[in-house]
Amino acid sequence: MESSPAGGKYSTQAMMDGVERPSPSHANIHNHKGLRTGELALRAGALLLTLAAAIVLGINKQTKTVPVQIISTMPPVNVPVSAKWHYLSAFTFFVVCNAIACAYAFFSLLLALVGRKGTAAATVILDLLTVALLFAGNGAATAVGLIGYKGNTHVRWNKVCNVFDRFCHQVAAALGLSLVGSVLFVLLVLVAVVRLHRKY
Amino acid sequence: MESSPAGGKYSTQAMMDGVERPSPSHANIHNHKGLRTGELALRAGALLLTLAAAIVLGINKQTKTVPVQIISTMPPVNVPVSAKWHYLSAFTFFVVCNAIACAYAFFSLLLALVGRKGTAAATVILDLLTVALLFAGNGAATAVGLIGYKGNTHVRWNKVCNVFDRFCHQVAAALGLSLVGSVLFVLLVLVAVVRLHRKY
Known part of the structure; x- marks a missing residue:
């Protein structure tokens, strides 16, 4: 297979595995070059977005002074209350997921830049697991x-965003960043599938 | 390509697309047959598990009589309280996700059984989106x-599972079923990637 000079198909395959070698000009090459550049851009984007999401939620903290009625016959006492990101285990999980995805995006970007051969299948599998992790x-x-x-009246869980407004905005920002990052990982798997589909 | 009788590779490809035709015995054929049977089994398993998860949570309801102290000088009054699955929007989302995944598993299983050609790429993409949906x-x-x-003391959200024990067990069962179903969808994407990887 490797000795077939006419194909153009095989040399582009080598390129996709990151090994740049002189090859005959062919419409497919530009197509595959585009796919490869696209993959690098997606990976870099996913890296930045998951990093930003982890940081935005991971430094989230707000302290507010709220009036609390301790004894009904006395005026309310001002008490400082804090909201911290690690108070809720779901937020801790979110930060850990984004940190793992970010670290993986970094190493897979390095691998894609170095262009190590034979890592395509492993990369797709890890991309897929990252998709599952991030969406969870x-x-x-x-x-x-x-x-x-919004709170929930059925189980009497009161809303907290009326007090901790900035804290909640920061949570929303982190969620948005992570969601876009997750979509980029989905696109990475799709690009890999399209690439494999075209190869054969 | 189709006229090559020696390959075995091309006839197995046709088989994987669902077209059963007599072909020479070859080690690869059994391999690919195994992959195809594996795919059908995974799809059927995912169908059943997501269906079970949607039903187990979708019919979840528990009513209990709890003593409530209305006036401090009077003995507590027994009040019936209910927990229903749709009281929490996350549970509604969970049931909807599993119902969508189940419906998709059904149609994709039909498609795999009928063996319509050229749907492989679309199936991988939809499998991948189902993975993202289910994990969310x-x-x-x-x-x-x-x-x-467990409740959360920081935001003063009280636990409810000490009252609604059966309700919570049913939630846990649904979560377990859906998680296994989600893993089967991950495996379906992996099988498709391995298949595409081998083909070229």
Whole structure:
């Protein structure tokens, strides 16, 4: 297979595995070059977005002074109350998921730049597991964030976003960043599938 | 390509697309037959598990009589309280995700059995989107279920599982079923990637 000079197909395959070698000009090459550049851009984007999401939620903290009625015959006492990101286990899970995804995006980007051969299948598998991990983290943080935002009268869980407004905005920002990052990982798997589909 | 009788590779490809035709015996054929049978089994398993998860949570309801102190000088009054699955939006989301995944598993199983050609790429993409959907649903329901089970003192959300024990066990069962179903969808994407990887 490797000795077939006419194909153009095989040399592009080598390129996709990251080995740049002189090959005959062919419409497919540009196509595959585009796919490879696209993959690198997606990976870099996913890296930045998951990093930003982990940081935005991981430094989230707000302290507010709220009046609390301790004894009914006395005026309310001002008490400082804090909201911290690690108070809710779903937020901890979200930060851990995004940190793992970010670290993986970094190493897979390095691998893609170095162009190590034979790592395509492993990369698709790890991309897929990252998709599952990130969506689980997004789902968990969104569900808990929504309860904090709207409360739930059935189980008498009060909303907290009326007090901790900035804290909640920061949660929403982190969720948005992570969601876009997760979509980029989905696209990475799709690009890999399209690439494999075209190869054969 | 189709006229090559020696390959075995091309006839197995046709088989994988669902067209059964007599072909020479070859080690690869058994391999690919195994992959195809494996795919059908995975799809059927995912169908049953997501269906079971949607039903187990979708019929979840528990009514209990709890003593409530209305006036401090009077003995507590027994009040019936209910927990229903749709009281928490995360559980609604979970049931919807599993219902969608189940419906998709049904149609994709039909398609795989009929063996329509040229649907391989579309199937991988939809499998992948189902993975993302299911993990988001699992994450959301698990996060809210954990708060119901353990409560959270920081935001003063009380646990409810000490009252609604059967309800919570049913939530846990649904989560387990859906998680296994989600893993089967991950395996379906992996099988498709391995298949595409071998083909070229």
